[in-house]
Amino acid sequence: MTGLSDVIAFACLLAGAALCLTAGLGLVRFPDVLSRMHAGTKPQVLGVLLVMVGGAIRLDGWANVWMLLLVAAFQLLTAPVSAHMISRVAYRRRHVRRDLLLVDEYGGPGRQDTRYHGDEPGDAPPEDPGPHPG
Amino acid sequence: MTFVQVALYAMIGGGALLALIRLARGPSLLDRVVATDTLLVIIAAGLAVHAALTQDPTVVPVLVVVALLAFVGSVSVARYVGGMLLRSGTGDGRDLGLPVAAEDREAGS
Numbered sequence: 746m747t748g749l750s751d752v753i754a755f756a757c758l759l760a761g762a763a764l765c766l767t768a769g770l771g772l773v774r775f776p777d778v779l780s781r782m783h784a785g786t787k788p789q790v791l792g793v794l795l796v797m798v799g800g801a802i803r804l805d806g807w808a809n810v811w812m813l814l815l816v817a818a819f820q821l822l823t824a825p826v827s828a829h830m831i832s833r834v835a836y837r838r839r840h841v842r843r844d845l846l847l848v849d850e851y852g853g854p855g856r857q858d859t860r861y862h863g864d865e866p867g868d869a870p871p872e873d874p875g876p877h878p879g
Numbered sequence: 880m881t882f883v884q885v886a887l888y889a890m891i892g893g894g895a896l897l898a899l900i901r902l903a904r905g906p907s908l909l910d911r912v913v914a915t916d917t918l919l920v921i922i923a924a925g926l927a928v929h930a931a932l933t934q935d936p937t938v939v940p941v942l943v944v945v946a947l948l949a950f951v952g953s954v955s956v957a958r959y960v961g962g963m964l965l966r967s968g969t970g971d972g973r974d975l976g977l978p979v980a981a982e983d984r985e986a987g988s
Contacts, residue, residue, distance in 0.1 A: 754931065755883050758883075758887055759886065759887060759890075762886070762887045762890035762928065765895070765920075765921045765924050765925075766891070766894040767894070768894055768917050768920075768921065769893060769894035769895065769896065769897025769898050769901075769917075770897060772897060772898055772913070772914055772917060773897045773900055773901055778907065778909045781901070781910060781913050781914075785913050785914070785916060785917035788921060789916070789917070789920045792924055793920060793923065793927075796927045796928060799931055800927045800928070800930055800931040800939075803930075803931040803932075803934055804930060804931065804934060804936050804939070805934070809936045809939050812939050812940065812943065813927070813939065816923070816927075816942045819946045819950070823946075823947075823950035824950075826950070827916065827949075827953040827957070830954055830957040830958070831909055831912055831953060833957075834909060834960050835907075835909045837961075838907070838909065838960065
């Protein structure tokens with residue numbers, strides 16, 4: 746019983762730690778913000794889930810299991826929100842290598858979103874705002 | 880079992896070190912935000928691995944704090960950069976101190 750559960754727990758922990766190392770390698774190697782974020786979100790969801798499963802198997806008591814589950818739920822909820830905000834600002838800030846993009850649905854000639862019309866500061870102006878009023 | 884422990888700590892430490900390298904080198908603020916987010920997640924994973932290896936649940940509440948701190952930090956810095964873009968006259972924040980955009984640099988970096 747303990748032998749088998751320990752083997753499963755250490756397998757999950759090793760997979761999560763390998764994803765952490767992969768994220769570091771991708772952060773150093775990749776060329777722009779979007780691809781670095783692609784590499785960096787590997788341990789944010791799958792790595793943290795694997796590590797939490799391994800920790801929940803190893804630790805005793807339901808209180809620890811619920812708290813690790815809470816951490817995993819927070820990661821699942823917050824990772825898309827922060828990734829969306831960072832990638833939108835990165836696109837508008839022109840930190841995206843557009844020569845490496847295969848599909849650029851946000852840009853192009855017929856795009857709708859050429860004027861800043863949001864009401865939040867995270868909704869940054871586009872890169873060609875046109876003539877300034879005043 | 881000790882080999883597994885050494886491998887776990889080496890992989891997590893290597894990932895954190897590479898994220899620190901990107902945090903130091905990253906040309907733009909958003910690269911540093913992504914690196915900080917990843918670094919905090921790797922720290923949370925390291926704390927969980929430590930708790931699992933020692934079977935000591937003392938650091939488990941710290942994981943919740945670290946997970947929420949990564950989200951709040953990255954979102955607030957993204958909104959801050961967006962506000963800088965709103966306030967800049969040239970539209971890309973160059974006049975307010977933001978570095979050159981990645982598109983305008985050479986394609987080698």
